[in-house]
Amino acid sequence: MHKVSIIGAGHVGATAVYYIAEKNLADIVMVDVVEGLPQAKALDYLHAAPMRKYSVHISGTNDYKDIIDSDVVVITAGIPRKPGMDRMDLMKINVGIAKKASLAIAEYAPNAIVIVVSNPLDIIAMVTLQESGFALKKVIGMAGVLDSTRFRYFIAQELNVWPGDVMAMVLGGHGDSMVPLSRYTRVNGIPVSELMDQATIDQLIDRTRTGGGEIVSLLKKGSAFYAPGASVAKMVEAIVKDEKRVLPVSAYLRGEYGYYDVFLGVPVLLGRNGIEKIIQLDLTPDEKQALDQSALGVKKGVETLRSFYRPGLGSDSSE
Numbered sequence: 001m002h003k004v005s006i007i008g009a010g011h012v013g014a015t016a017v018y019y020i021a022e023k024n025l026a027d028i029v030m031v032d033v034v035e036g037l038p039q040a041k042a043l044d045y046l047h048a049a050p051m052r053k054y055s056v057h058i059s060g061t062n063d064y065k066d067i068i069d070s071d072v073v074v075i076t077a078g079i080p081r082k083p084g085m086d087r088m089d090l091m092k093i094n095v096g097i098a099k100k101a102s103l104a105i106a107e108y109a110p111n112a113i114v115i116v117v118s119n120p121l122d123i124i125a126m127v128t129l130q131e132s133g134f135a136l137k138k139v140i141g142m143a144g145v146l147d148s149t150r151f152r153y154f155i156a157q158e159l160n161v162w163p164g165d166v167m168a169m170v171l172g173g174h175g176d177s178m179v180p181l182s183r184y185t186r187v188n189g190i191p192v193s194e195l196m197d198q199a200t201i202d203q204l205i206d207r208t209r210t211g212g213g214e215i216v217s218l219l220k221k222g223s224a225f226y227a228p229g230a231s232v233a234k235m236v237e238a239i240v241k242d243e244k245r246v247l248p249v250s251a252y253l254r255g256e257y258g259y260y261d262v263f264l265g266v267p268v269l270l271g272r273n274g275i276e277k278i279i280q281l282d283l284t285p286d287e288k289q290a291l292d293q294s295a296l297g298v299k300k301g302v303e304t305l306r307s308f309y310r311p312g313l314g315s316d317s318s319e
């Protein structure tokens with residue numbers, strides 16, 4: 001049986017556990033700093049096992065040592081945003097938390113593939129890469145799967161079709177300037193442009209870009225977790241089953257799409273080894289310009305990161 005550890009047993013972490021257990025993908029360890037919380041949630045999940053018929057083991061701990069030898073570690077530890085906040089506003093606190101998690105992963109689970117979820121996603125992925133010292137292909141940000149499923153759902157809702165028939169691709173940073181690519185969006189093979197007018201597509205693109213914020217405003221406290229949890233489980237499944245799925249994820253780029261030294265959402269082939277290939281699409285000038293804009297936002301975030309944090313030396317908010 002594979003072993004997956006989830007750092008942060010809060011809303012996203014615990015929901016990811018639900019989807020992973022329901023599919024019997026792996027034994028699961030939940031880690032959190034709050035005493036009793038991961039233990040209670042693990043036990044609660046185990047109580048449901050006879051009914052839901054999962055046979056995976058689920059445990060909760062406050063000790064990072066228990067992630068030992070994990071195949072996959074998911075970082076969901078960190079604070080979520082409140083209405084009126086940008087994801088970048090979470091940077092200072094979450095960098096410190098991600099640093100601790102990354103050092104523990106490097107120590108106890110050096111062979112793991114790491115899926116980063118905490119926000120600001122593309123920045124926290126960078127910190128995780130640098131603190132863990134892991135290979136580039138082993139540190140993967142979860143954003144595009146979530147942003148794409150939102151776009152897929154909005155299209156399905158508009159057309160009144162089965163959501164599973166809609167395939168879509170959202171690239172770029174995990175912020176409001178992300179780039180939903182309508183040219184790569186199809187309903188069972190039919191380009192979406194043949195099924196709705198451009199004004200409607202543009203409206204759905206806008207709603208996708210602010211999809212996380214829409215939920216933050218409604219919830220008033222905290223952010224989305226069901227679709228994010230399901231997105232994590234989909235990535236975990238692709239890795240532990242070595243599915244070689246083509247999915248948009250935040251990957252560290254070294255010249256791909258013309259960007260260097262930045263995590264950005266791009267399509268990749270995801271399998272047992274993590275990011276097995278970055279797929280380069282031929283973008284139109286408009287699409288490239290939109291991606292440039294989004295990359296610029298992430299680069300600005302990296303500049304902010306550099307103003308208070310140096311890899312390996314800690315950040316002023318990290319302890």
Ligand SMILES: NC(=O)C1=CN([C@@H]2O[C@H](COP(=O)(O)OP(=O)(O)OC[C@H]3O[C@@H](n4cnc5c(N)ncnc54)[C@H](O)[C@@H]3O)[C@@H](O)[C@H]2O)C=CC1
Pocket residue numbers: 007008009010011012013031032033034076077078079080081090094097100101116117118119120121142143146174222223224225228
């Ligand atoms: N990438 C994406 O698409 C998404 C990212 N997020 C982000 O995920 C993060 C978590 O969100 P939620 O689960 O809703 O928050 P939450 O507040 O429900 O859970 C976070 C958990 O992390 C724990 N934690 C804090 N420091 C820790 C440490 N050092 N080690 C272990 N656990 C620690 C907290 O005790 C808490 O239980 C946020 O930063 C949020 O913005 C949320 C949704 C989607």
Ligand SMILES: O=C([O-])CC(=O)C(=O)O
Pocket residue numbers: 080081087119146174211212213215216223224228
């Ligand atoms: O909106 C947030 O802060 C959480 C998140 O990243 C999302 O739901 O897309």
